Amino acid sequence: xxLLEALDKNxxxxxxxxxxxxxxxxxxxxxxxxxxxxxxxxxxAIADSVKExxxxxxxxxxxxxxxxxxxxxxxxxxxxxxxISRLPVAFGAADGNGTKVFFxxxxxxxxxxxxxxxxxxxxxxxSSQLFVRMLLSSKTKDDVYQLFFE
Numbered sequence: 566x567x568l569l570e571a572l573d574k575n576x577x578x579x580x581x582x583x584x585x586x587x588x589x590x591x592x593x594x595x596x597x598x599x600x601x602x603x604x605x606x607x608x609x610a611i612a613d614s615v616k617e618x619x620x621x622x623x624x625x626x627x628x629x630x631x632x633x634x635x636x637x638x639x640x641x642x643x644x645x646x647x648x649i650s651r652l653p654v655a656f657g658a659a660d661g662n663g664t665k666v667f668f669x670x671x672x673x674x675x676x677x678x679x680x681x682x683x684x685x686x687x688x689x690x691x692s693s694q695l696f697v698r699m700l701l702s703s704k705t706k707d708d709v710y711q712l713f714f715e
Contacts, residue, residue, distance in 0.1 A: 566679045568686035571645045571670075572713055575600050577706035581648040581667070586656045590615050590633055593646045593669040601644075611637055611671065623657025625664050629701070630691045631656045634670035636680055643672040643679055645687070647709055649700060666691070666700050 598608035653663020672680035
């Protein structure tokens with residue numbers, strides 16, 4: 566599965582309202598859980614998995630991008646949840662800068678290659694400073710979604 570195949574306009578939030586890393590994870594997982602009609606216990610388990618992975622090492626990269634992710638038991642297909650923050654969020658970036666663009670990647674536990682393909686696609690797209698600037702200037706989820714298909 567590619568990044569474009571995993572994208573869903575209903576899994577994009579602009580702007581994020583959370584001001585800290587755990588809050589951003591909770592906000593993105595909540596959007597996913599609502600869209601997929603998951604129970605609160607399923608939502609909590611996914612958020613815990615993402616936070617446990619993040620505790621192993623920050624997924625924040627250069628250019629204000631972070632790719633928190635987890636492989637989830639029982640998930641039927643991969644998903645990418647995108648959030649854009651207007652203010653920088655401390656997310657453990659090596660350069661000390663705040664993060665504004667978040668790609669939450671959730672993949673089935675039994676399909677590691679798909680997980681890696683999506684992470685790689687995001688890293689490649691995020692290496693373009695122009696693309697990142699366009700993401701940051703997006704006002705709506707439609708704006709963000711359209712950027713991937715132009």
